[in-house]
Amino acid sequence: MSNRNTFILENVRIFTGDEFIDNGYVYVKDGTIEEVKAGSSPDRIQLHAPIRSYSGYSVIPGLIDSHIHALSGNMASIEQSLRFGVTTVCDMHNNPDDNERLKKLAAGPEYKSLYADFKCAGLGALIPGGWPIPVIKKKFSHSGKSDSDLAEYTASWPNLSVPEDAVPFVEQQVKQNGASYIKMFHEVGDTVGMNLPLPSPDLQKAVVDAAHQLGVVAVGHALSYQGTMVLLRAGVDGLTHIFCDEPPSDDYIALMKETGAHCNPTLGLVASQTDEGRELFEWFMEDPLSERLLMSRAAYRPHGLASSQKPKSSIKHARANTRALYKAGVPILAGTDASGTGVGLPYGLGLHMELYALIHHAGLSVADALRSATSIPADRFKFHDRGRIEKGKKADLVLIKTDVAEFLEDRQNRLMPLAAVFRNGTVAAPYERFWNWGTRT
Numbered sequence: 001m002s003n004r005n006t007f008i009l010e011n012v013r014i015f016t017g018d019e020f021i022d023n024g025y026v027y028v029k030d031g032t033i034e035e036v037k038a039g040s041s042p043d044r045i046q047l048h049a050p051i052r053s054y055s056g057y058s059v060i061p062g063l064i065d066s067h068i069h070a071l072s073g074n075m076a077s078i079e080q081s082l083r084f085g086v087t088t089v090c091d092m093h094n095n096p097d098d099n100e101r102l103k104k105l106a107a108g109p110e111y112k113s114l115y116a117d118f119k120c121a122g123l124g125a126l127i128p129g130g131w132p133i134p135v136i137k138k139k140f141s142h143s144g145k146s147d148s149d150l151a152e153y154t155a156s157w158p159n160l161s162v163p164e165d166a167v168p169f170v171e172q173q174v175k176q177n178g179a180s181y182i183k184m185f186h187e188v189g190d191t192v193g194m195n196l197p198l199p200s201p202d203l204q205k206a207v208v209d210a211a212h213q214l215g216v217v218a219v220g221h222a223l224s225y226q227g228t229m230v231l232l233r234a235g236v237d238g239l240t241h242i243f244c245d246e247p248p249s250d251d252y253i254a255l256m257k258e259t260g261a262h263c264n265p266t267l268g269l270v271a272s273q274t275d276e277g278r279e280l281f282e283w284f285m286e287d288p289l290s291e292r293l294l295m296s297r298a299a300y301r302p303h304g305l306a307s308s309q310k311p312k313s314s315i316k317h318a319r320a321n322t323r324a325l326y327k328a329g330v331p332i333l334a335g336t337d338a339s340g341t342g343v344g345l346p347y348g349l350g351l352h353m354e355l356y357a358l359i360h361h362a363g364l365s366v367a368d369a370l371r372s373a374t375s376i377p378a379d380r381f382k383f384h385d386r387g388r389i390e391k392g393k394k395a396d397l398v399l400i401k402t403d404v405a406e407f408l409e410d411r412q413n414r415l416m417p418l419a420a421v422f423r424n425g426t427v428a429a430p431y432e433r434f435w436n437w438g439t440r441t
């Protein structure tokens with residue numbers, strides 16, 4: 001007997017997470033990848049697996065969004081993401097109760113067709129009055145909430161001040177709050193017209209060291225050159241943004257190379273902060289497939305926090321910096337910073353916008369852009385069970401109705417024509433009809 005999450009996809013172009021196989025097959029057994037090879041599939045009768053032939057289609061690993069926030073436990077963070085082929089989301093600071101609920105839902109075997117997997121940092125390494133508190137304060141005051149509402153909202157958040165605070169903070173995130181990695185902040189504020197209190201370099205280094213002692217990576221937020229350099233000197237494993245207030249500099253590239261850190265540029269987020277690139281955003285939102293898959297069609301507004309700092313803060317710098325890192329061989333990760341608040345990028349679809357920007361605005365090859373959303377984040381965050389179409393990995397897959405490389409190469413194209421999305425070999429709900437239609441066993 002064959003299970004629903006046992007099947008063979010054949011006659012497809014495969015991107016394994018590392019390389020392309022022009023014509024091959026993927027054999028999924030009980031939700032796990034059993035075999036991937038060039039050429040024709042083995043005898044299905046012997047394997048008891050339904051076989052599906054998709055000539056002209058491509059299959060890629062499920063996408064990983066390396067930077068989201070499921071604020072207020074927003075379900076769209078996992079539900080809308082999966083619809084767009086994002087099978088894993090990485091939250092980068094959120095309330096532990098919300099994280100726990102989302103993690104549970106994402107882990108439920110009965111929900112594999114509905115939700116993406118949810119990874120988190122727990123709470124970020126916050127200092128009193130530091131980023132992101134002033135931004136939240138601003139948003140609260142716009143929506144008529146008081147300072148005491150803010151105090152209540154942030155009551156359980158960390159308040160690090162000295163290096164000795166680092167170990168208990170990291171232990172709390174990893175052992176109690178389910179963190180798979182640690183998130184730090186070094187936001188000077190100048191790119192967004194603010195002057196913010198900063199953690200000391202010693203505190204930052206202590207947080208990185210504590211994370212490494214527990215075997216997890218530490219990644220850091222900075223939107224300026226200055227903040228980025230402090231994080232790198234503290235030894236962070238990666239950056240959750242590219243900076244946008246300076247063009248590329250040799251000392252920065254050299255330090256990235258020396259430390260081996262990765263960068264998740266979040267080009268869409270930076271453009272949203274400077275209020276640039278709205279055309280690209282709207283073009284993706286108006287795609288007919290996007291319109292079908294989005295859970296809400298409410299218009300998204302740009303963040304705009306850096307719009308008054310132009311031209312010093314500019315998407316041009318962000319693109320040039322990303323391009324320079326890529327040329328230097330620095331690992332690039334794809335992420336959106338989607339937060340579900342109606343500003344910035346939308347969950348799921350935003351990652352496709354980011355891939356477009358990485359390829360057409362920052363010069364990544366199609367294969368490297370796909371790596372940035374599959375194998376590279378899996379390696380960097382130590383998610384050893386996913387990110388590649390390879391024996392033993394979870395069958396997190398995206399089936400695309402065309403040659404994915406040719407499609408992404410052409411700047412006239414926007415959202416990939418998604419045919420089906422699988423999590424652990426289970427087809428995602430919006431694609432059930434397509435998948436069930438014409439099953440041959």
Ligand SMILES: [Zn+2]
Nearest residue numbers: 067069092337
């Ligand atoms: Zn963020």
